[in-house]
Amino acid sequence: MQITGAVLEVSGADKPFAQTRPLRVAALELDPPQAGEVLVRIDAAGVCHSDLSVVDGNRVRPTPMLLGHEASGIVEQVGDGVDDLAIGDRVVMTFLPRCGECAGCRTDGRLPCEVGSAANGAGTLVGGGIRLHGEAGGEVFHHLGVSGFASHAVVSRTSVVKVDADVPAEIAALLGCAVLTGGGAVINAGRPASGERVIVVGLGGVGMAALLVAVAEGHEVIGVDAVPAKLELARELGATSALAPQEALDAGIRASVVIEAAGSARAFETAFALTAPGSTTVTVGLPAPDARASLSPLTITGEARTVIGSYLGSAVPARNIPRYVDLWRSGRLPLERLVSSRIRLGELNEAMDRLAAGGELRQLITF
Template structure:
């Protein structure tokens, strides 16, 4: 079938992207779903820093590639062997499929699926296949989803069904921002009653971690970011305090659970510095591969502190997404407040500029 999608043609073009146009909106051919796969009509797709990381070269992927990994849509066709979804059902897409068989899949979310990680790096679906084509040439898949398109063929392992009462834009954001940020708090941070939780870096994932921390009601929640507008939004969302990195360091902030969600060295070092003795620094940000931070090993040993990496919020999507959806229903998780604006597919390059400028939390592409 013919579809429209946002294809990254070349990595590392200069900004502003509205001028260099690294992403083109193309007419593509999409194969039907193979065994274990599902054809989905995309309703909404969030624009995440992990998409930008491919555009600017912080994360190298093979190109040309149809971007987008945070999305929700409706099932249109089922491949053979898929008998637990129905045509017309709304589904959330997740960017790391879990084969269910490898050693990583046996760790309750702590480690990523090794098979899914391998196929994601190759730009294929979990089967190893490519379903996208343009002018006789393959167009690769982004993290098994390629959600910046009118339709996608996705492995069943990358889909989580969700009830119709969850709007498509909310459902999309649950699949990455909330799954990653919320999971960093709940799964990897594991706060107990009375724990202060600090969030360093208040982009989409960091704000998702923040609203999750507030919803838990365990103790004080502190938001840390260098952008005043984001600190103001954090205050609106119910934090105990919102501080710049320097203000947090000058105030001697120390928290038992600290989540770093900015993906840069200074943020990571700040997160380690504000972690209390006996506390845990959870890092979910994805800095450049050659980035290096300075940490005192003596401080870790003498104060019994730990640093924990958390990919996709150490989540099991089929377990965790329904939990967050219920918190949203209950009014405890204001996911709608994460959405800065809704855009059209044709605005994708301009949206990447805004994301790079750090002026937005989450932009969502809406499809008719």
């Protein structure tokens, strides 16, 4: 079938992207789902730093590639062997499929799926295939098993989680990356005890999701960011205080769990400095591959510190997404507040510029 999607021809274009136009909206041919796959009509897709990192060249991926990895939609067709989804089901699309059998999958979310990670790096679906083709017939690679910046996508069954029909498309899309990653950094990786203080450094989409989940779980939460508007929003969303990085450091505050969600070495150093003795720093940000941070090994030893990396919030999506849906449905997790703007597919280059400037939480593409 013919679809419309945003294709990145080459990574590493010069900024501003609004002028260089690295993303091109094009007609593509999408093959039908094979065994173990589903065809999804995309309703909403979020613009995330993991998309930006491919556009600006910080994450090397094969091109041409149809970007987008945080999305939701409606099942329109199922392949052979998919007997637990039906046409018309709403699904959340997640960017790390799980085979359920490898060593990574046996860690209960602690490590990524080895098979899914290999497919993501190669730009294929889990089974190794490519279902996308350009106008001239050449293959177009999949982005993290989803390729959600499009009207439709064929994905592995293991890349989707069914949610009830009362979950709006925009909320469902946010669950696939921002909430899984940020919320999981709190409940899966950091695991603060009841009532313990949590600090979140970096209040983009993922960081603000971490803040929302920590507040919903009853923790005292402090937000840290350099953008005043984000600090104000953090206070509105339940943070007991919200400070610029240097203010937080000068105040001498510490927490049992500190989440770094900015994706920079400096933010990681700040998060480590704000972590109390005997406590845990969780990093979920994805900085440039050559970024380096300076930490004191003596501090780690002498203060019995723990530093944890958490990819996709150390999540098992089929288990964690229903928990977030329940929190949202109860009114304790106002995910609507993560949406900073709504855009169309043709505005993606400008959206990448705004994301790079640091002023956005989640820009959502609606179809």
